[in-house]
Amino acid sequence: MAGKLSTKFILRxxxxxxxxxxxxxxxxxxxxxxxKAMNGPEVFxxxxxxxxxxxxxxxxxxxxxxxxLAYHSVYGLFITREARNNISQYGYxxxxxxxxxxxxGIFLFVFLLxxxxxxxxxxxxxxxxxxTAVAGNADQAFSIVAGDFQNLAVLAFYVxxxxxxxxxxxxxxxxxxxxxxxxxxxxxQKATLAICAAVAFGLFAAGTNAAFSFVRPCGLLPQVFxxxxxxxxxxxxxxxx
Amino acid sequence: xxxxxxxxxxLDAPPDKLxxxxxxxxKTDSPQYDEVFEIPYRRNLNVISVLMDIRKNPVTADGKExxxxxxxxxxxxxxxxxxTMVINGRVRQSCSALIDDLLVESGGNEIRLEPMSKFPNVRxxxxxxxxxxxHLKKVHAWVELDGYHDLGAGPHTSQSMQAERYAYSRCMTCxxxxxxxxxxxxxxxxxxxxxxxxRLFNMHPTGQMDxxxxxxxxxxxxxxxxxxxxxxxxxxxxxxxxxxxxxxxTNREVTVHGLFGWLKK
Numbered sequence: 001m002a003g004k005l006s007t008k009f010i011l012r013x014x015x016x017x018x019x020x021x022x023x024x025x026x027x028x029x030x031x032x033x034x035x036k037a038m039n040g041p042e043v044f045x046x047x048x049x050x051x052x053x054x055x056x057x058x059x060x061x062x063x064x065x066x067x068x069l070a071y072h073s074v075y076g077l078f079i080t081r082e083a084r085n086n087i088s089q090y091g092y093x094x095x096x097x098x099x100x101x102x103x104x105g106i107f108l109f110v111f112l113l114x115x116x117x118x119x120x121x122x123x124x125x126x127x128x129x130x131x132t133a134v135a136g137n138a139d140q141a142f143s144i145v146a147g148d149f150q151n152l153a154v155l156a157f158y159v160x161x162x163x164x165x166x167x168x169x170x171x172x173x174x175x176x177x178x179x180x181x182x183x184x185x186x187x188x189q190k191a192t193l194a195i196c197a198a199v200a201f202g203l204f205a206a207g208t209n210a211a212f213s214f215v216r217p218c219g220l221l222p223q224v225f226x227x228x229x230x231x232x233x234x235x236x237x238x239x240x241x
Numbered sequence: 242x243x244x245x246x247x248x249x250x251x252l253d254a255p256p257d258k259l260x261x262x263x264x265x266x267x268k269t270d271s272p273q274y275d276e277v278f279e280i281p282y283r284r285n286l287n288v289i290s291v292l293m294d295i296r297k298n299p300v301t302a303d304g305k306e307x308x309x310x311x312x313x314x315x316x317x318x319x320x321x322x323x324x325t326m327v328i329n330g331r332v333r334q335s336c337s338a339l340i341d342d343l344l345v346e347s348g349g350n351e352i353r354l355e356p357m358s359k360f361p362n363v364r365x366x367x368x369x370x371x372x373x374x375x376h377l378k379k380v381h382a383w384v385e386l387d388g389y390h391d392l393g394a395g396p397h398t399s400q401s402m403q404a405e406r407y408a409y410s411r412c413m414t415c416x417x418x419x420x421x422x423x424x425x426x427x428x429x430x431x432x433x434x435x436x437x438x439x440r441l442f443n444m445h446p447t448g449q450m451d452x453x454x455x456x457x458x459x460x461x462x463x464x465x466x467x468x469x470x471x472x473x474x475x476x477x478x479x480x481x482x483x484x485x486x487x488x489x490x491t492n493r494e495v496t497v498h499g500l501f502g503w504l505k506k
Contacts, residue, residue, distance in 0.1 A: 004457050005499060012466035013500060083469065084423045089330045090473045098423060098471035175470055181493025184486060 015075050016179055018068040019172045026065055027169055031162075031203050034210035038218050039227040041142035049138035073112070076105045097171055104168040111161040119145070129154070146214040155211060162207035170200025243342040252341050255282050256350035259340065260302065261291055263310050264355040265365045273362075276310075277302045277351075288328060288335035288343075288354065289314055292366075312366035319479055322415025326366050327355040332420040332477055335366075357420045373414050376435035380458045384448045396446040409441035409487060411480040418474035418484055430467035431458070433474035433484040440487040443494065453498075456491075460499045465491055 033051070037044040054060065080102045087099050117123045118130070122144075125131030128151075130144045137144065149155045174196040177183040183192045213219035218226035244250045261278045279302040280294045296309040312335070314324040319337040328338050329347055335354070343352050360368035377383075398406075418433040419425045425432045439455045442448035459465045465488065474484040 005460055006462045006464065008462040009460045009464055009466045009499075079469075082424060082429055082467070084426055086421065086423055086473070090421050090471075090476065092471075092473060092476050094470065094472035095423070098469050178470060178485075178489050179466070179468070179492055181489055181491075181496045184489040184493065186483075186486075189485075 011075060012079075015072060015079065016172075016176050018072045019169070020176050022064045022068040023072060024169050024173065027165060028203060031207040031210065035206050035213075037142065037145075037210050037213035038221070038225070040217065041146075043227070044142045045138055045140075048134065048141040052136070052138055069112070073105075073109050077109065080105055101168065101171055101175070104164040107164050108161070108168060111157075111164065115158075115161065118148075142214065149211065149214045155215065158211050159208050162211065163204050166200045166204035166207065169203065170196040173199065243346070244339055250339075250342050250345050251284075252344055255284075255341075256344075257282060258350065259286070259291065259344075260351035261295065262351060262353045263295075263365070264353075265310060266356075266362050267308075268364055269361065276307060282340075282350075286340040288326075288338040288340070288352070289317060289324065291340060291352070292335070292354075310366060311364045313368075320413060322413035322479075323370075325357060325415040325417060325420075327357060327420065329353050332357060332417045334415065334479055337479070357416055359420050359422075359425055360416060368416075370414065370416055373416060373419070373434055376431050377414075377438060379431065379461075380435045380439050380442075381451045381454045382435070382438040382442055384442065384445055385451055398446060402444060406441055406444050408482055409437045409444075412437050412441075412482055413480060415479065417477045417479060421473040421477040422469075423471050423473065424467050424469040428463055431461075431463045431465075433468075433488060436465060436468075436491055437482055437484055437487040439491055443491075452494075456495055456498055459491055459495050465495060468492075 033047050036047040051057070083098075083102055085099055085102075087095055119134045121135075122130050122133035129148050132140060132144055134141045134144050149158070174183075174189075174193050177192050177196075178189065183189055209219035209221055211219070217223070258279045259282045261280065263276050263278065264273055265276050266273045278295045278300075280291060292310060292312055299307050299309040301307055312324065312326065314336060315321045316323075317336045319334045322334065324335045325332060326335050328335060329343055329352060340352065344350065354366060356362050356366045357368050360370055360372060363369050412434060414434060416434070422430070422432055424430045436459070439459060443452050443455055468488055470485075472485050475482075478484055
């Protein structure tokens, strides 16, 4: 039997699910796409072009990203407004995580707004950043990002943004697991939290390396992790066989 | 570091005087103010005996005569919950708060007493805890009886279920969990105290009959979805009730029966 679902209950559940299903998956795909920059400008530009070639792109963008993002971030601010933080009195680890989730949420509201206006629409020409949007300009995608990332402050801001997003998502997966009753006991909570932290760290590492790939080939990793330029592969000589 | 399980923390060099800062209020809606008292230190003081000493001679540290501070107390052995207050910034029962423990923790010669902030303050350290009784009414925290006739033996329950229910039955409605919960204020959230009782009565073979009513209360605007998972409740609970387990078990019930209940239609 379905019970009486109150408005606030539905809004909360919607907030939790939008954070995971469209937004969490989108973030993982986004970091994966960015990581293609490790293999050079052509690979990255092709990846951006591939996204442009997706069918129903506009619908995916509106219903898979913009609407869930707008809902999740605005309703998240309402949730944050409810918090009566008491970390100075009760400095327990999970209470810190409660605070981090809200602080990172507020930061992400600002960061993602900046990120969208910056790379999606290219509206920051007046402050010395690109005036050309990455979206719709796949052939210039790498050079646009690489140009703005020459400014170390911009690069650092993006790396910090990736960190906040990765943690917000990782801990958000944990919150989803307990709030939907998937994980109950203390040991299960600890294990889940460890897995979520690993997911967060993995996404952060991939995203950070991708960001550095725009200023240095292969990012922070040694060249063996990346596709070798064709001419550097030694030609096979038949006498070796 | 605190006295427990037979070991007792004692100050090696206790101060001559103990300073006690009390957050006071003359009556509901009048402003709060602090008053500092000084009493001679003696061995084995707890917060209640300190307050009793102050009551005998209600003169502040500056020599000003004042009214005796008001507080609630009853059992004096941490099972009734009524003497709960905020001691050195942390909510707990004043009867089991030993002065030596508090001074060892804070490293000074002063303790700070405040009433709980999440309940209506009646006077000084006394609060009105009736909102918690309203929570119990809202979640139907009792087993329904339809008469006085002999119903025979009830259904058997397993040992493990009895042990789990016993943990929840220890709740003394003291209010610590609600005071420490960052999501609990006014009517925002019903809080861990009531959710523990939902779990207790939903696990009871006869109490289960009213399960739907309890889950409906859990899905209300002030229901379980307001939990922010700071898990302070389980940290401050003086009865060691597994409150987060109660919340997450109830989350599972609510997910299956509320959120996916319509799939059965």
